[in-house]
Amino acid sequence: MKDDRQSFVSQTVPIQSATFTNEVNAEIRRAADTGIYDIRGGGAKRRVPHFDDLLFLGASISRYPLEGYRESCDTRVVLGTRHAKNPIELEIPVTIAGMSFGSLSGPAKEALGRGASAAGTSTTTGDGGMTEEERGHSTKLIYQYLPSRYGMNPDDLRRADAIEIVIGQGAKPGGGGMLLGQKISDRVAEMRNLPMGIDQRSACRHPDWTGPDDLEIKILELREITGWRVPIYVKIGGTRPYFDTTLAVKSGADVVVLDGMQGGTAATQDVFIEHVGLPTLACIRPAVQALQDLGLHREVQLVISGGVRTGADVAKALALGADAVAIGTAALVALGDNDPKWESEYQKLGTTAGAYDDWHEGQDPAGITTQIPELMARFDPIEGGRRLKNYLKVLTLEAQTIARACGHNRLHNLEPEDLCALTMEAAAMARVPLAGTDWYPGKAGF
Amino acid sequence: MQTFDLEAGSLRELNEMLHAQKDDTNQTAWEIVNAKGSHAIAVGLDAPIEVTIKGSTGYYCGGMNKLATIIIHGSAGPGVAENMMSGKVVIEGDASQYAGATGHGGLLVIKGNASSRCGISMKGIDIVVHGNIGHMSAFMAQSGNLVVCGDAGEALGDSLYEANLFVRGKVKTLGADCIEKEILPEHMEILKDLLKQAGAEANPDEFRRYGSARKLYNFDVDNVASY
Numbered sequence: 001m002k003d004d005r006q007s008f009v010s011q012t013v014p015i016q017s018a019t020f021t022n023e024v025n026a027e028i029r030r031a032a033d034t035g036i037y038d039i040r041g042g043g044a045k046r047r048v049p050h051f052d053d054l055l056f057l058g059a060s061i062s063r064y065p066l067e068g069y070r071e072s073c074d075t076r077v078v079l080g081t082r083h084a085k086n087p088i089e090l091e092i093p094v095t096i097a098g099m100s101f102g103s104l105s106g107p108a109k110e111a112l113g114r115g116a117s118a119a120g121t122s123t124t125t126g127d128g129g130m131t132e133e134e135r136g137h138s139t140k141l142i143y144q145y146l147p148s149r150y151g152m153n154p155d156d157l158r159r160a161d162a163i164e165i166v167i168g169q170g171a172k173p174g175g176g177g178m179l180l181g182q183k184i185s186d187r188v189a190e191m192r193n194l195p196m197g198i199d200q201r202s203a204c205r206h207p208d209w210t211g212p213d214d215l216e217i218k219i220l221e222l223r224e225i226t227g228w229r230v231p232i233y234v235k236i237g238g239t240r241p242y243f244d245t246t247l248a249v250k251s252g253a254d255v256v257v258l259d260g261m262q263g264g265t266a267a268t269q270d271v272f273i274e275h276v277g278l279p280t281l282a283c284i285r286p287a288v289q290a291l292q293d294l295g296l297h298r299e300v301q302l303v304i305s306g307g308v309r310t311g312a313d314v315a316k317a318l319a320l321g322a323d324a325v326a327i328g329t330a331a332l333v334a335l336g337d338n339d340p341k342w343e344s345e346y347q348k349l350g351t352t353a354g355a356y357d358d359w360h361e362g363q364d365p366a367g368i369t370t371q372i373p374e375l376m377a378r379f380d381p382i383e384g385g386r387r388l389k390n391y392l393k394v395l396t397l398e399a400q401t402i403a404r405a406c407g408h409n410r411l412h413n414l415e416p417e418d419l420c421a422l423t424m425e426a427a428a429m430a431r432v433p434l435a436g437t438d439w440y441p442g443k444a445g446f
Numbered sequence: 447m448q449t450f451d452l453e454a455g456s457l458r459e460l461n462e463m464l465h466a467q468k469d470d471t472n473q474t475a476w477e478i479v480n481a482k483g484s485h486a487i488a489v490g491l492d493a494p495i496e497v498t499i500k501g502s503t504g505y506y507c508g509g510m511n512k513l514a515t516i517i518i519h520g521s522a523g524p525g526v527a528e529n530m531m532s533g534k535v536v537i538e539g540d541a542s543q544y545a546g547a548t549g550h551g552g553l554l555v556i557k558g559n560a561s562s563r564c565g566i567s568m569k570g571i572d573i574v575v576h577g578n579i580g581h582m583s584a585f586m587a588q589s590g591n592l593v594v595c596g597d598a599g600e601a602l603g604d605s606l607y608e609a610n611l612f613v614r615g616k617v618k619t620l621g622a623d624c625i626e627k628e629i630l631p632e633h634m635e636i637l638k639d640l641l642k643q644a645g646a647e648a649n650p651d652e653f654r655r656y657g658s659a660r661k662l663y664n665f666d667v668d669n670v671a672s673y
Binding site for chain 2: 153157158193197199201203207218224225
């Protein structure tokens with residue numbers, strides 16, 4: 001006779017480890033299969049304290065709001081006022097971050113120039129030099145001066161509207177770059193003076209200076225070559241923002257560009273992206289503090305980048321003391337990167353729209369992060385430029401909406417007092433009160 | 447001959463004056479006195495003029511030079527002729543670190559010794575050093591020729607690409623992926639020509655050539671110890 005009681009015995013429910021998750025185990029297996037770390041593009045994907053953890057308080061009895069459809073809210077900003085004869089005058093405080101020709105196609109660079117120019121802002125070159133598409137379609141082009149000096153020449157330096165000395169970036173502060181051979185086309189190879197098809201390494205530090213004392217002299221050299229006409233930006237990754245900002249300013253920077261760990265890269269090790277550097281939110285207040293301690297806040301401008309997606313992010317960065325923000329990944333998404341319309345092709349690459357980050361492999365279905373002519377042909381730089389302009393407009397309108405609601409007729413009048421934080425971590429990093437309190441960690445009197 | 451006294455005039459005035467010279471200038475000869483280690487002297491020149499500097503220079507003398515000939519009657523500080531595009535820079539004395547760094551073209555002649563990282567990331571420049579060079583020279587050198595009549599320090603040519611390194615004396619150590627290579631007739635022609643242009647009285651037959659083994663050109667996990 002069958003014993004039915006056995007079917008009523010309680011079973012242990014399978015429990016997935018919170019430490020050895022499916023993703024972690026998959027990465028262990030991948031590492032065991034290949035013997036090499038994962039290389040990818042983009043910025044940190046892990047959840048870190050971010051602008052989403054802040055809220056604006058808005059106006060009420062104690063603050064007087066502005067009418068959204070009638071009263072103006074100024075968005076203009078001038079960068080590089082400290083030493084340059086010709087500072088950069090922007091209509092909006094959102095700029096396009098440096099992204100290289102090589103990692104991006106020529107038409108994609110053109111689209112960035114078109115969109116930025118139509119919106120009244122600047123775009124930035126990247127490793128690999130300045131292309132004609134980009135210069136020709138950018139009314140304000142920032143020329144990056146990088147450790148590799150690929151494509152670097154004094155003629156392009158002189159036709160730039162500003163120079164950005166890149167010391168680090170948020171995705172990989174302290175790290176160099178890698179452009180895999182698949183993307184080293186004839187044109188890319190020629191511009192970088194390298195054999196075609198090799199893996200091109202970008203150095204992690206500059207070849208002809210070390211430390212802030214040298215940097216000061218390097219900046220002098222660049223100013224002398226360009227006749228003191230254009231601003232010199234110094235871009236740093238988010239590591240020790242107070243000290244690095246102080247040293248950049250001491251070295252003579254007109255503008256400090258500070259990039260947090262959510263900022264993207266064309267390619268580096270995943271372990272680097274996820275485990276080195278500070279969240280953008282944690283960078284801003286120490287950098288602003290450094291500028292204030294030097295008596296140079298607003299005289300040396302601060303540009304923040306790394307995970308800026310919405311007008312709310314723009315407004316929050318400005319409220320914390322930034323003068324402008326830079327967008328990279330968001331600009332690529334606006335152009336069409338990771339668009340679900342290419343889902344079937346993302347699937348073939350073993351990924352899905354929104355998660356595609358193998359930009360370094362050059363197989364981008366959207367035709368943006370590639371040098372393959374057939375893929376590049378999918379991307380229309382005129383349409384891309386239009387989309388980017390639209391997106392920049394929306395960012396600006398959103399930021400203006402918030403500023404007016406806080407009672408400001410100028411975006412740059414936003415201030416930390418307009419904000420509160422939803423978490424203790426965000427309160428500590430942004431140095432704004434935890435929502436419903438007048439306290440944040442580190443504030444005296446607790 | 448135009449003479450500029452850096453004690454009497456500013457660096458800005460000097461460079462502005464030199465930048466004002468165009469291809470067809472008839473003010474082709476310039477002399478700078480009282481250099482006294484000033485930085486960024488004669489940077490970004492873009493005309494076929496000859497600039498003679500009396501005394502030693504600081505950082506980046508002749509940086510990003512195009513077309514001009516710059517002669518330093520003294521020693522040069524770090525980064526002399528960095529990112530030179532064309533023209534010629536001659537140093538009668540010694541050169542500090544990063545001489546000719548990232549240079550794309552032209553000829554850099556160092557009649558004394560050069561310190562560390564000489565020719566780092568060179569991208570087409572030719573460099574001739576009459577004396578010795580320091581460690582990590584020609585690191586990640588992409589193209590061009592580095593000729594050393596004396597000895598080379600540690601890690602010569604580490605991670606280099608397609609540059610040719612000619613050394614007459616001892617090489618303390620070679621860097622990753624740098625190996626000795628045969629001197630073919632075309633290399634001998636280059637070497638002889640550069641020695642002649644640099645006024646170096648050295649027997650070309652006494653040189654050895656070093657270049658890339660090209661094993662690190664594409665990532666290979668089996669080479670991980672070299673990265």
